[in-house]
Amino acid sequence: MSSTELRIEKLNSRQLKLLEKCREEWRLNGLGKGQTDRVKAEAAIKAAYRAVGLAEPRVIVWLKSPWAGNSASRILESDIDWPYHLNTAQLEVWDAVWKQCPRQLEAISGEAHWKEVRRSLRLSAEKKVIEREGVLLEKYLKDQFAENMGIYIWHYLRSLAGANVSKKLREEAENQVKSAIEGRLSALAAEQIYHELVQPVHLQVWSYVAEPLKQRIPTMSGILAGPQKWQINYGLHDSSWLSYYDFVDRLGIEGTTPLKGLTDLARNAGWVWAYENLCIMTDRPLEVHxxxxxxxxxxxxxxxxxxxxxxxxxxxxxxxxxxxxxxxxxxxxxxxxxxxxxxxxxxxxxxxxxxxxxxxGKVVKMHQDNAGILYRMNLESDEPIIVVRVKNSTPEPDGSIKEYFLRVPPTMQRAKQAVAWTFGLTEEEYDPLVET
Structure with missing residues (x-):
C-alpha cells in the first residue's frame, strides 16, 4: 500500500449514507424483474472471461428461465444423442438451443464447411424419408432435416464446450480483487460492510428468492434425473457478495476491476452456465411477488x-x-x-x-379455565395442532361476544399458560384484568 493510499478504519457518516444507497440498489437489483438486456449481458460475460485470462465464449445461447438453463446444461453434460429420450419440456429446451447455433457454428467452422454439413444432413434426411414413406414429401423432409440438424449441433456443442468455468470466473477474479485491496480496510470497517450491506441483501435476495429456485430447479424427470451440480454464476442473485466489492469501489479503493464483468452481468441477466467455449445464459424473471x-x-x-x-x-x-x-x-x-x-x-x-x-377434525379438549379452552388435534407425520379458544373481552356493537382460535406451541398444557404465551408472558405474569 503506497503512502497516498489511505486505510479506512471505520465508516464515517458520509460513508454509511453511501452504504445505505448501495444496499438499496443491490437489494432492488437482486429482486429485479422485467426484460433482460441481452446485449449488455453478453458484453458482461465476455469481460468476465477476459478478466481471468480466458478467451471469450465462441457460442452463446439464451434461454428464458433457470430451469431451462439447467436442463440445457444437463443435456450438454449427458450422452443423450436422440431427442425422443426427453420429455416435452426438455425437448423444447433441446430445440431452443440448437436453433440459435447454425450461424455461430458457421462462423467457427467456415462457410464452405458449413455448406457441406448442410448438404450431407439434407441427403441423409432425403434417404430416411424415402425409406420410411416410399416417396420424398417436402413436409417430412423438412422435419427430418431439422431433426438431423439438431442432433448434429448438440454433438458439436458437446465437443466444443470444454470444462465448466463458472467457479473459475468468480474465484480467480475475486482473488485478484482481494489481493489488490488488501490492507485498505480495517477488520472493523470490513465487518461494518458485511453486517450493514452484505447480510441484509443476502437474506432478501439469496435466502428468500434464489434458494427456493435452487430447491425447485433440480426436480428433473426421466433421463435427466440424478444428482445436481451447482456450477453456476447466479447473475442478479449474486447481488449480495458483489455488493461488497461494488461498495469498496465507491469508497474510492482501486483494484475491483476484475469483477466488473460479473458485476455488470448481475445487473443485466439471470443465471449463467459458463463453459470454456460455450455459455448458456438465462433471462431475469418477468414477475416476482x-x-x-x-x-x-x-x-x-x-x-x-x-x-x-x-x-x-x-x-x-x-x-x-x-x-x-x-x-x-x-x-x-x-x-x-x-x-x-x-x-x-x-x-x-x-x-x-x-x-x-x-x-x-378430531379435536380433544386438553384443559379449560377462566382464560379459555385448550384443544389438541393430532396429525400424521407432523407435530400436533394446539389452539386456545378465547372470548373477546370487548362485546360487539350488537352485544355479542366474538370467539377466537389462537394457535400456540405444542408445549402448552393449560389454557391460561397458552393465552399468556400469545402476549409474550409467563402464566404467572399474565393478568387478564390489564389485557389490552
Missing part, C-alpha cells in the same frame, strides 16, 4: 414467473404445488388430510382457516 416480509408469495398465481412460463408457486415463502394456489373449487378437510407434505399441509390449513379445520 413477495409478502411484507420479503418472502416470495402470491395468493392466486405464480410468485415468480419467467418468459417460458416456468416459475414458482409459494405461500409466504413456502414452496407449494400449483394446485394449492390455483385450486378452483373450495378446499375440503379431506383434501388437506390427503396432502403428504407436512409443510404444504400447513399452508392448506391456513388457507382453509384454522377454525374451520378444527371444527371438522
Amino acid at each position: 413477495r409478502d411484507n416480509r420479503f418472502r416470495i408469495h402470491a395468493e392466486d398465481k405464480m410468485c415468480m414467473r419467467f418468459g417460458d412460463d416456468w416459475g414458482l408457486y409459494a405461500w409466504h415463502g413456502v414452496l407449494v404445488p400449483p394446485y394449492v394456489i390455483l385450486l378452483p373449487e373450495p378446499l375440503t378437510f379431506d383434501l388437506i388430510e390427503s396432502e403428504p407434505n407436512a409443510e404444504v399441509r400447513r399452508v392448506l390449513i391456513e388457507r382453509f382457516g384454522l377454525e374451520n379445520y378444527l371444527r371438522e
Whole structure:
C-alpha cells in the first residue's frame, strides 16, 4: 500500500449514507424483474472471461428461465444423442438451443464447411424419408432435416464446450480483487460492510428468492434425473457478495476491476452456465411477488414467473404445488388430510382457516379455565395442532361476544399458560384484568 493510499478504519457518516444507497440498489437489483438486456449481458460475460485470462465464449445461447438453463446444461453434460429420450419440456429446451447455433457454428467452422454439413444432413434426411414413406414429401423432409440438424449441433456443442468455468470466473477474479485491496480496510470497517450491506441483501435476495429456485430447479424427470451440480454464476442473485466489492469501489479503493464483468452481468441477466467455449445464459424473471416480509408469495398465481412460463408457486415463502394456489373449487378437510407434505399441509390449513379445520377434525379438549379452552388435534407425520379458544373481552356493537382460535406451541398444557404465551408472558405474569 503506497503512502497516498489511505486505510479506512471505520465508516464515517458520509460513508454509511453511501452504504445505505448501495444496499438499496443491490437489494432492488437482486429482486429485479422485467426484460433482460441481452446485449449488455453478453458484453458482461465476455469481460468476465477476459478478466481471468480466458478467451471469450465462441457460442452463446439464451434461454428464458433457470430451469431451462439447467436442463440445457444437463443435456450438454449427458450422452443423450436422440431427442425422443426427453420429455416435452426438455425437448423444447433441446430445440431452443440448437436453433440459435447454425450461424455461430458457421462462423467457427467456415462457410464452405458449413455448406457441406448442410448438404450431407439434407441427403441423409432425403434417404430416411424415402425409406420410411416410399416417396420424398417436402413436409417430412423438412422435419427430418431439422431433426438431423439438431442432433448434429448438440454433438458439436458437446465437443466444443470444454470444462465448466463458472467457479473459475468468480474465484480467480475475486482473488485478484482481494489481493489488490488488501490492507485498505480495517477488520472493523470490513465487518461494518458485511453486517450493514452484505447480510441484509443476502437474506432478501439469496435466502428468500434464489434458494427456493435452487430447491425447485433440480426436480428433473426421466433421463435427466440424478444428482445436481451447482456450477453456476447466479447473475442478479449474486447481488449480495458483489455488493461488497461494488461498495469498496465507491469508497474510492482501486483494484475491483476484475469483477466488473460479473458485476455488470448481475445487473443485466439471470443465471449463467459458463463453459470454456460455450455459455448458456438465462433471462431475469418477468414477475416476482413477495409478502411484507420479503418472502416470495402470491395468493392466486405464480410468485415468480419467467418468459417460458416456468416459475414458482409459494405461500409466504413456502414452496407449494400449483394446485394449492390455483385450486378452483373450495378446499375440503379431506383434501388437506390427503396432502403428504407436512409443510404444504400447513399452508392448506391456513388457507382453509384454522377454525374451520378444527371444527371438522378430531379435536380433544386438553384443559379449560377462566382464560379459555385448550384443544389438541393430532396429525400424521407432523407435530400436533394446539389452539386456545378465547372470548373477546370487548362485546360487539350488537352485544355479542366474538370467539377466537389462537394457535400456540405444542408445549402448552393449560389454557391460561397458552393465552399468556400469545402476549409474550409467563402464566404467572399474565393478568387478564390489564389485557389490552
